[in-house]
Amino acid sequence: MPDKVHPFRTFVLAALAAVSVGVAAQAQDTGTPDDARLVNPGMLTVGTSDPVYPPWMMNDDPASGEGFESALIYALADEMGFAADQVQWVRQTFEQIIAPGDKPFDFAINQVSVTPARAEVMGFSQVYYQSDKAVIALPGSPVIGAASFDDLRSARWGAAIGTTDLAYLETVMGVADVAVYDDQVGVFQAMQAGQIDATVAAVPTALFATAVQIPEASIVAILPPDAADEGHGLIFEQGSPLIPWVDAALSSLIAAGTVQELVETWLVADPDLPIITE
Structure with a gap:
């Protein structure tokens, strides 16, 4: 690329x-x-x-x-x-x-x-x-069109417990209050229910997720990889x-x-x- x-x-x-x-x-x-x-x-x-x-x-x-x-x-x-x-x-x-x-x-x-x-x-x-990280969101999410981490922080975020995605949101992006779920399926269900606005995942994971697991969602932005990963x-x-x-x-x-x-x-x-x- x-x-x-x-x-x-x-x-x-x-x-x-x-x-x-x-x-x-x-x-x-x-x-x-x-x-x-x-x-x-x-x-x-x-x-x-x-x-x-x-x-x-x-x-x-x-x-x-x-x-x-x-x-x-x-x-x-x-x-x-x-x-x-x-x-x-x-x-x-x-x-x-x-x-x-x-x-x-x-x-x-x-x-x-x-x-x-x-x-x-x-x-x-x-x-x-x-891998870079990808922002995954449904149409109409407030993260669409964001241009900075400051823009992203105002959204409601979710991630699975114990994952590098959760660590990324908390330590790299500085999101203060991340909703935590047992697994990625729970994260996507929360997104579909309107409980969260977006989540992050490694780009390959996001490609699979938006093609198979939650096809109504899409990758809306790319973020830098976590230096700690x-x-x-x-x-x-x-x-x-x-x-x-x-x-x-x-x-x-x-x-x-x-x-x-x-x-x-x-x-x-x-x-x-x-x-x-x-």
Whole structure:
């Protein structure tokens, strides 16, 4: 996407590309498909959730190669020397994926944000994606046409408890009184009932939500990513010896522009949406 549309995403990916060559040069640990460190030598075993959703993976089929994370895995596998039929998928709940302990996969991909707390019990690759935030609202909402955070703060906001969306509203936007719900479905129901004016979500989540979950709503503005959210990383058992190998391959994809191309293919919103930065 052109820089003027999403400067924050462009900045993040450019920064990753700038360091990727150095990371790859330092990572001497490589491997082959029959590497004994793999859970199943001869195969690259990748975890993800059940079900999976667009635009991350399409038609609840991680093996399709369709959707950002599915396509990224097959590009990564190719970079590591695996053929497409040497990639096998393990489906788990999100809670199982992020739990400490032994894993039935080499690594997992599931839009998991890298956080210090999680890094204490699991391993992470470098960040492969950091999303802008999207404002989701129904027609007639007072947030439509807003040009600043000050304009947005006067609206009634809602978010699901324990989410980065709630933290964003409170700490980045400075909304004093956010209505809190048990889950995102509850947030959308409150919006439909006229109890709140808007919510925020990562752009890919917002794309799915406005296409499937609440199609009468739309994305009305793009906001900068949360600096406290380091972005999404691949998940490993803590201390996994595979991390340098996978990181080197991921660095090569970033440097080659492959990740940027996948972002532009799968994770973009309307280029004409307004961008609110402060």
